Amino acid sequence: MEIFECTLLILLVVGAIATVSSKNLMISMIIFMAYSVVMSVIWIILKAPDLSVTEAAVGAGISSILMFMTIRKLRDIKKEKNEEKH
């Protein structure tokens, strides 16, 4: 069980660094989703199932959907600006 916990904690650190350091916004969002899933498993190990359910629903589900929408909107705005320039 301890090995499992250690791997999860290491995954958390690796995920956090990878989220910041990846250059593609889409990829960093997907890594962030994975981070939230790992975090929700850790909440279960820490005997906080309430938090785990909330983390899985809000962290991995809805916040990342909103981030994806924002990335798409930013792309649309960039496209419009490029079209105006040309």
Add this chain to the structure above:
Amino acid sequence: MKKSIKDWFSEWDEDKINLTELTANQGNENLIKEEKKEHNISELVELKQKELSRAGKIYPVLAALLCVVIIYFMLMTVSGLPKFGQADNPTNNEVVERYVEKGMEETGAVNVVAGVILDYRAFDTLGESHVLFTAVIAVFTLLLADKEEKETIEEGQIMKQDNILRNTAIFIVPLTVLFGIYVILNGHLGPGGGFSGGAIIGAAFIIYAMAFGFSGIEKFLTLKTFRIIVLCALLFYSGAKCYSFFCGANELHSIFGPGTPGMILSSGLILPLNIAVGIVVACTMYGFYSIFKRGRI
């Protein structure tokens, strides 16, 4: 006499012409000086660029240093904390003892967390719901489109026909909504509660809107109904708990009473409050998505 603006300009032009004549008359020396000036300017530009490139190298180093310092202090603080899960930790004081030992008896909730969140600390949860409400209002003021813009947005974002998404959504959406309702209604019996259950139902609505467009959900959730639902839920929450908020909740027995722990209709006000919070959260999550996507609910 006052000078008109035209006069001012003409005089200014004359001055300019005079100046240019002067510089022309002064001959080669000035030219050399100007060349020197230009040379100086180009040198200055180069220097600035060098400084900028140096700054570009310095800033990441400084940022990394700052990060290392902050990480050092945080790790120092964490190493000073008591060990996790020890019996004699300062967090295990009389408050926690009271919650764990008498929580089920006093609130009637098997899930002590729900008892703490919605009974002992109901005021904090009311604040949380209001944080969400305020966030929605802020998003409304920023992103809500005008009536004239509506048509262009709809034209630009006609949903693509996606068979995989649609066939998956047919199976997943009802199950997800049912699971969300289960999580809300079992908030006082097991892990879950209004917040997580509401988020699950909101996610189900979002999947439905992704697969089949907004017209299906618009039948029962428009901006008007959204406002009424959120207002009623928040008013019900604060109305049901206002007496204990004002009186400090000393020796207060609610009308419903704790009931027998373990039954679904037990634990006093926790179940209706869970439903109110769940409705607010579900509507808010779907509202966020809809406003982000097309500028209105």
